[in-house]
Amino acid sequence: MSTVIYLNGEYLPLEKATVSVEERGFLFADGIYEVLRLYRGHPFQLEAHLQRLRRSAQGARLPLPQAVPDLPAIIERLAAENDLHDTSIYIECTRGAAHPRTHAFPAEPHPTLLVMPQSIYTLPADAFTRGVSTVTVPDLRWRRCDIKSIMLLPNILAKQQAREQGAFEAIFVRDGVVTEGSSMNTFAVIDGTLATHPADQGILAGITRQVVLALAAELGIAIGEQTFTLEQMYNAQEAFLTSTSAEVLPITQIDGRPIGNGRPGPVTMRLVEAFRQKTGGWR
Numbered sequence: 001m002s003t004v005i006y007l008n009g010e011y012l013p014l015e016k017a018t019v020s021v022e023e024r025g026f027l028f029a030d031g032i033y034e035v036l037r038l039y040r041g042h043p044f045q046l047e048a049h050l051q052r053l054r055r056s057a058q059g060a061r062l063p064l065p066q067a068v069p070d071l072p073a074i075i076e077r078l079a080a081e082n083d084l085h086d087t088s089i090y091i092e093c094t095r096g097a098a099h100p101r102t103h104a105f106p107a108e109p110h111p112t113l114l115v116m117p118q119s120i121y122t123l124p125a126d127a128f129t130r131g132v133s134t135v136t137v138p139d140l141r142w143r144r145c146d147i148k149s150i151m152l153l154p155n156i157l158a159k160q161q162a163r164e165q166g167a168f169e170a171i172f173v174r175d176g177v178v179t180e181g182s183s184m185n186t187f188a189v190i191d192g193t194l195a196t197h198p199a200d201q202g203i204l205a206g207i208t209r210q211v212v213l214a215l216a217a218e219l220g221i222a223i224g225e226q227t228f229t230l231e232q233m234y235n236a237q238e239a240f241l242t243s244t245s246a247e248v249l250p251i252t253q254i255d256g257r258p259i260g261n262g263r264p265g266p267v268t269m270r271l272v273e274a275f276r277q278k279t280g281g282w283r
């Protein structure tokens with residue numbers, strides 16, 4: 001049975017869903033997106049994702065389609081029609097098709113709204129217990145990484161480079177400072193404090209990042225939303241990544257060097273467990 005998706009007011013099979021070649025998402029990457037997760041059929045942190053969608057739209061001066069307030073109902077219907085329990089939901093909103101192709105906004109935009117289930121990408125079974133390796137790449141992105149734009153070429157090139165170097169994730173470094181991963185936020189335990197880049201325009205304010213910071217506070221872990229250098233990360237006691245898809249994922253290697261003793265650290269594992277309890281888990 002083919003997956004039913006939502007596109008501009010219609011529910012239809014994935015293969016039947018098409019957009020125009022003049023779609024500005026296709027021609028200019030003129031759009032924004034969200035990825036959220038269902039655990040046992042229920043959206044996790046739905047309101048936070050919708051708020052970020054609105055913030056991204058504002059940053060991109062994108063008129064949100066009228067159906068955006070209906071997103072909770074659309075997601076519920078897609079979950080029911082596709083019998084989904086543990087899955088990702090991809091939402092994309094673009095400035096729509098316009099003629100002729102010209103950079104400036106169309107006078108009368110017809111924004112596109114797509115909502116599409118995506119299977120959860122599965123990590124190696126031992127990723128949470130053994131950790132993953134990472135490599136660093138220069139952060140060549142624009143300075144509005146807080147907008148969740150579909151313009152992801154630097155992230156794609158970074159992730160591909162990591163894979164070609166046998167690593168799981170690429171970590172961006174700008175002026176010697178660790179910003180975030182190509183699709184995940186980055187945390188390090190430095191001198192006993194859990195550090196992560198502040199949620200400014202240099203990174204995407206991850207929803208998982210926010211949940212993990214709240215869990216760390218509840219657990220009495222010292223937190224510093226402050227930048228740290230690559231040198232500090234090399235010497236960190238522990239490090240981990242966070243994202244909707246990967247949850248909390250220990251980093252045990254960076255640029256071929258072990259982090260700490262080369263095994264997931266105790267603070268990381270407490271947060272892996274606390275996060276699993278918060279979501280209720282999916283396996």
Ligand code: PMP
Binds near residue numbers: 035243
């Ligand atoms: N940073 C970047 C660049 C990302 O693409 C993502 C995932 N979309 C994240 C961080 C993590 O955000 P979240 O926890 O909301 O999935």
